[in-house]
Amino acid sequence: MSHLLLLVPFAALILANLLPRSARPAATGIALGVLALQTVAVALPPLGLADWSALNPVDTAIGLHVSMDNLSVLLLVSAGLAGMASIFAAGPGLKTPRERFLFANLVLVALIGINGISMVRDLFSLYVFIEVTAIATFILVVLRHGVEAYEGAWKYVILSAVASVLMLASIALFILVEGGVSLSAITHALASPGPIPWIATALFLCGLFIKGGLVPFHGWLADAYSAAPAPSSIFMAGIVTKASGVFALMRLSQSVFVDALPTRWIFLVVGAVTLVIGAFLALTQSDMKRMLAYSSVSQIGYIVLALGGSPQLGIVAAALHFFNHAVSKSQLFANAQAIEEQLGTISMDRMGGLGSRMPVTAGTSAVASLSIAGLPPLAGFWSKLLIVIALWQVGQYVFAAIAILTSLVTLGYFLSLQRRVFFGVPLAEWANVREVRGRLLTPALALSLITVAVGLVFPLVLSLLLGGSR
Amino acid sequence: MTLMTILLVLLVLAALWASMTTLLLRATIALALASAMLAVVMYALGATIAAVLELSVCAGLISVVFVSVISLTQRKPFKDYVVRRMSRLTRFWPLPLVLIAAGVALTFVRAPIQVALPAAGAEEDVRVVLWNLRQLDLFGQILILLAGVIGVLVLFKREGKDDN
Numbered sequence: 001m002s003h004l005l006l007l008v009p010f011a012a013l014i015l016a017n018l019l020p021r022s023a024r025p026a027a028t029g030i031a032l033g034v035l036a037l038q039t040v041a042v043a044l045p046p047l048g049l050a051d052w053s054a055l056n057p058v059d060t061a062i063g064l065h066v067s068m069d070n071l072s073v074l075l076l077v078s079a080g081l082a083g084m085a086s087i088f089a090a091g092p093g094l095k096t097p098r099e100r101f102l103f104a105n106l107v108l109v110a111l112i113g114i115n116g117i118s119m120v121r122d123l124f125s126l127y128v129f130i131e132v133t134a135i136a137t138f139i140l141v142v143l144r145h146g147v148e149a150y151e152g153a154w155k156y157v158i159l160s161a162v163a164s165v166l167m168l169a170s171i172a173l174f175i176l177v178e179g180g181v182s183l184s185a186i187t188h189a190l191a192s193p194g195p196i197p198w199i200a201t202a203l204f205l206c207g208l209f210i211k212g213g214l215v216p217f218h219g220w221l222a223d224a225y226s227a228a229p230a231p232s233s234i235f236m237a238g239i240v241t242k243a244s245g246v247f248a249l250m251r252l253s254q255s256v257f258v259d260a261l262p263t264r265w266i267f268l269v270v271g272a273v274t275l276v277i278g279a280f281l282a283l284t285q286s287d288m289k290r291m292l293a294y295s296s297v298s299q300i301g302y303i304v305l306a307l308g309g310s311p312q313l314g315i316v317a318a319a320l321h322f323f324n325h326a327v328s329k330s331q332l333f334a335n336a337q338a339i340e341e342q343l344g345t346i347s348m349d350r351m352g353g354l355g356s357r358m359p360v361t362a363g364t365s366a367v368a369s370l371s372i373a374g375l376p377p378l379a380g381f382w383s384k385l386l387i388v389i390a391l392w393q394v395g396q397y398v399f400a401a402i403a404i405l406t407s408l409v410t411l412g413y414f415l416s417l418q419r420r421v422f423f424g425v426p427l428a429e430w431a432n433v434r435e436v437r438g439r440l441l442t443p444a445l446a447l448s449l450i451t452v453a454v455g456l457v458f459p460l461v462l463s464l465l466l467g468g469s470r
Numbered sequence: 471m472t473l474m475t476i477l478l479v480l481l482v483l484a485a486l487w488a489s490m491t492t493l494l495l496r497a498t499i500a501l502a503l504a505s506a507m508l509a510v511v512m513y514a515l516g517a518t519i520a521a522v523l524e525l526s527v528c529a530g531l532i533s534v535v536f537v538s539v540i541s542l543t544q545r546k547p548f549k550d551y552v553v554r555r556m557s558r559l560t561r562f563w564p565l566p567l568v569l570i571a572a573g574v575a576l577t578f579v580r581a582p583i584q585v586a587l588p589a590a591g592a593e594e595d596v597r598v599v600l601w602n603l604r605q606l607d608l609f610g611q612i613l614i615l616l617a618g619v620i621g622v623l624v625l626f627k628r629e630g631k632d633d634n
């Protein structure tokens with residue numbers, strides 16, 4: 001089935017472009033259908049509700065070098081959910097049919113890139129699919145033009161170009177010493193003496209840190225997220241940066257750096273610095289989307305920190321936090337879009353008392369915020385708990401303490417967001433504000449439900465991840 | 471001074487010109503020159519297929535794409551151009567110096583790196599590499615081209631009346 005995850009979105013992309021101009025609004029429906037199909041088809045087999053082994057001959061016949069494991073499933077499902085949320089938001093968020101048509105096209109291209117990232121086992125192919133995703137994302141940022149969008153996309157392009165150079169240099173060095181770039185060849189290269197494989201590893205990691213927006217390479221992320229149109233922000237914050245940067249780190253940790261102490265220390269230090277700086281930067285923002293963007297930086301720090309913990313539990317904790325954050329952050333950006341639709345602004349200084357005017361947005365936003373902050377019994381609590389346990393198991397008590405204390409800062413800035421936006425007496429300026437229409441409420445409600453449900457059935461989720469994480 | 475050294479120096483100069491000039495058209499020409507010289511260096515090192523691809527794609531095709539995009543832009547007034555050139559030179563004058571200093575410093579470094587370069591002609595048949603070994607990457611390249619086309623549509627195509 002793995003090949004179909006590349007070929008079906010590709011066929012959908014072609015189909016969407018074959019539509020006559022009058023039928024182009026159907027392109028968003030096609031993209032939504034592909035995303036829904038992917039989410040369901042990928043999520044069912046691990047739950048024991050379906051078996052797609054009848055499709056294995058398709059994989060054998062095509063013979064591309066891709067394969068799925070539980071880590072892939074996690075990314076594929078996250079991408080499906082974040083993609084669906086962004087397509088739902090595209091209706092009210094993008095004003096012209098042309099913008100919506102191009103958006104659907106770009107989401108499909110990025111989806112193929114993300115699906116490729118989740119299933120390749122080769123460093124060069126990984127790089128190619130990261131680039132596919134990145135190029136589609138640059139354009140998603142400038143979809144509605146404007147100076148801010150150009151500036152955000154420009155920073156993203158420049159830093160991405162630097163990341164590409166670093167990754168290509170790394171690949172060249174691996175080819176030089178090992179003659180290949182499959183993950184097994186990389187593992188073999190790192191086991192041999194000499195500094196070149198480690199120089200190459202450092203270069204590739206730096207590239208991934210830039211793509212993932214880790215400190216000190218986080219400068220582009222807030223500009224790109226806040227300048228992009230709302231549906232693009234949902235998709236980018238929900239899945240794109242995590243897939244192109246963090247997922248690749250998870251894949252390498254799982255397959256290549258299993259017992260490598262130097263990389264574990266790099267993940268610990270970079271993860272801790274990122275989560276602390278991201279949290280404090282989020283605390284100082286008054287623009288809601290920028291606060292959410294810096295919050296993403298901080299949460300990505302948690303995921304990377306987990307990779308420095310005990311090998312097996314660390315990967316599981318990172319994977320679970322990856323999923324939780326994809327769901328909750330997509331939803332918070334959908335909430336931000338709902339507020340922007342009704343108020344015309346995203347500055348929290350001009351908000352207040354919206355809870356009574358927009359109760360569903362306020363409620364779902366509270367669920368996602370509290371989950372990311374790590375409050376039980378929501379999904380985010382369990383992933384953060386696992387991260388702390390994974391660090392504790394390898395004796396990294398200081399980093400575990402940093403993770404716990406930064407959780408309090410996370411709670412602080414999310415409570416501040418809730419208070420400034422939803423609590424208090426409604427301002428006279430917003431007397432006529434009402435709750436948004438159904439198309440923006442649907443993703444918010446569905447993603448909140450997933451956050452609560454994953455928290456409540458956590459033992460089942462954990463056993464699924466532990467079953468196939470290694 | 472060998473031919474290779476001359477080529478490498480010219481390559482660096484062309485790359486510097488590409489990054490320092492304020493005119494897009496000149497930057498494109500400089501980039502094409504740098505690519506052409508890189509192709510010669512690759513050929514001299516025995517990577518013939520890479521050299522041909524570098525020359526045809528990077529020096530040829532990419533330059534055509536750049537020039538066609540530049541033809542869609544509007545030139546700035548000469549006064550603005552002079553101001554921008556001066557500010558650019560003030561900001562980036564250390565760049566060539568840093569590059570030269572780094573080059574000189576590297577010649578003194580005795581890196582403990584001993585890697586045997588593959589013998590000339592030892593590379594696999596390009597047909598096998600492209601169609602058997604790297605099919606997946608070719609698929610990725612097609613997607614990158616598609617994303618680029620959508621990018622051009624987003625950035626440069628004006629919205630028509632019937633689109634609304």
